[in-house]
Amino acid sequence: MELAEALRSQDEWYDPEWQALRVRLSSQAYHTRLRGDIFVHPTKASAEYTLALLDSGEQWRAERAVPMLRRLVDSQDTDPSHATYGIWPWFYDEPLAEMAAPDWNWADFIGVQLVEVLTRHAKTLTELDIDLAEALHASLEHACQAIIRRDVTPAYTNIAIMGTYVTIAGGRLLDDAGILGYGRDRLRRLVRFTEKWEGFAEYNSPAYTAIAIVELTRMLRDFDGEDLRLAQGLHDRAWRDIAVHWHRPSGQWAGPHSRSYSTFLGDGHTEHVDVLERGVGEFIHIHRQPSAPTSTHHALPLRCPGELLGFFTDEAPMHDVVAELPHATVPTTALTRIRPGYALGVASHGIFWEQARPLIAYAPGESGAVAFRVRWLYDGRDLASGRLFSRMSGDTVLAGACCASDVGAAHADLDRESVGRLRASDVRLRFEYAGAPRGGLPPEAGLGECVNIPFGTSAHISLRVVDAAFGAYVPLVVSSTTESRSALDVVLYAGAERTFDLTDAFPAYALFALALAEHPSGQADLSTVTHDRHTGFAEIALARVALRVPTTARPAALLSELAPGPDEFVTRALDRP
Known part of the structure; x- marks a missing residue:
């Protein structure tokens, strides 16, 4: 029901001519030269929509996803001699060469979507378009190589975590020992860093800590053995950072905030609110502006550790x-x-x-x-x-x-x-x-x-x-x-x-x-x-x-x-x- 509701909302944004979603340009657009009150076709949001289409299990939605994924593959820079190798532009409307500053994070953000598509829907894609399934594997490999080439430090918290998930999960999907080995080493570097400094570098950031929890939850779902144990520690630390900063009387995430998109939770960007509400459940209620339902987290078992729930219910902290x-x-x-x-x-x-x-x-x-x-x-x-x-x-x-x-x-x-x-x-x-x-x-x-x-x-x-x-x-x-x-x-x-x-x-x-x-x-x-x-x-x-x-x-x-x-x-x- 939840996914169906979210899809109905997103279906209205679909532009069949572009085979992508069509949205209004955001004001916080540092990487693009596009300006004004215009509509654009974002690569990341369109990739998330294609995953939701496939998750729906409906044939016509899966058939819509195929050309969208083909367009996504075709817009990636696949030339290893380029500085932008393995990444995508923000918008189909603006190629990488025309951007103010290409965003290398797109290898991580879209790489996650490729992992999810190939993990959950490889059979469907093979039946619909076997060439596309092969192209998606190649695209994921390019994204993994871009992540390895960039090699962000553990101080870049959310991207360090996201790229770790993409390279470990991607290395397994691709049966590539080099990519997998890099990802597992990066996970251990990330754990050593957070243990040394007793926290994440992008400290107390509502939007970014929520992204970290989403990616760490993917790890808990998909990893095993020592990788799972290490991911569990990072996951619990991220939730603890939220819990000790939670102010129940105001229903707000107390500062100071290293990164924040809005003063109040629920204003504008609401994905982090969705993470909180799913993870804490009945123990939390956040006043938010009306927003379209999201399809981003419906398949993730988001859950705050039980021993931290008291912070979200304390009326006199x-x-x-x-x-x-x-x-x-x-x-x-x-x-x-x-x-x-x-x-x-x-x-x-x-x-x-x-x-x-x-x-x-x-x-x-x-x-x-x-x-x-x-x-x-x-x-x-x-x-x-x-x-x-x-x-x-x-x-x-x-x-x-x-x-x-x-x-x-x-x-x-x-x-x-x-x-x-x-x-x-x-x-x-x-x-x-x-x-x-x-x-x-x-x-x-x-x-x-x-x-x-x-x-x-x-x-x-x-x-x-x-x-x-x-x-x-x-x-x-x-x-x-x-x-x-x-x-x-x-x-x-x-x-x-x-x-x-x-x-x-x-x-x-x-x-x-x-x-x-x-x-x-x-x-x-x-x-x-x-x-x-x-x-x-x-x-x-x-x-x-x-x-x-x-x-x-x-x-x-x-x-x-x-x-x-x-x-x-x-x-x-x-x-x-």
Whole structure:
């Protein structure tokens, strides 16, 4: 019934002329040059649809899948002399050579679908088109070789796991000892890495941890012996990472998030919500926007380990999670403070990229969860070259924003044209409240003024921005409200569009203090927070705890050295559960 419902929805997207699904172009499209409100034909989603067609067991659907798979095979780069050997374009509408940056992850994502098709439907395909069955085996071999050639490190968590599954399962399907041996060795490297660092490099990432669980569940279904035992350990670790960050009162996955596609679970991308609901079952309910049913996970036995289910039912949680993450892309220490009235997530060093949440809090609201996060925006876009430094002074976050001089503004690696420069007509640090706060926000506040904000049904936020600079411009603190959010903005620049040279001793930073309390009587007194400026640095301090932030842009590697270390970051924390 579930698969049939999902297929009925996807059938409406099928384009017989292209023999592929037809969907609207996503806004988060770093790898493509395609732009605008247009429809495209995605290779990955179409491959997932073909698997669902075959799973249906209906003859006419299987017959539809055949030309779709043929088109998929034909669009793969099969020339070993090419850098893009073994991968696919994002869209049939845009060949690999025309993309802004080909995505090597497609060997892994589509490779998984090929493994599933050949494992579950080899007999059907042979009966329908024996040449296609042979072509699919060849295509899988090309994808495996691309994965081996790329050889991502265990730090690339979800792709490291996915490629491991493809090469082990693919090596067995192809009866290729070389591919199988590579995959089994990679699984062991992945286990050693996670045991050494006590976690995954892409830490606490709603979308990516869910992908990891899906691929690890495939391993539990398909592997045996020592491979199965190793996969089980990784699987249970991934579920534990979710469980200890779960905030039952708000129904949200607490931060900080290394990678996240939306502030609230269930907004926009919902596949990770599907994984949670299937894995935890009746113990969890997530408010989500209406979405089409998915056919992606119907054949997977997703299941959270029973000993972790208590985290998803605890109505009065009270614990801290502290994770040291020197192996992350941006080395950091992450603190998650779970209380009945709120959940605070903060990283000692984070980035303001649109897919990162280095400082975010959740609380139960009158009609669902509310959230509070910090963003650095330029012309409404999240600034990927922006950096967050933070230290905890008791329950107060001392934080600063600064810039990296050697990464792109929109994307650290894929936006190289903007390295060291920022072209914008509006630059601001935003304290964003998703959902309308009780009593609203003050229309404006002076720099240094303390603002108290009701947060959810009972919690309160105290915020004080003590210092900020962006070139010679005078910062202005203003508030704004829309139907879905309220914000207190430190406007760093607003005027004619211009290019700012961040490498030319250009001041670009802000300092602020933030504290959460479960009741108004517990609101922090931030009046004693002090700040000062030194040569090249600005400092914020409270109760003998001080944080220094570069006032001008520095290389990312140097910022990692200057950011607070694990021993400096947290001065008091409850034990990790």
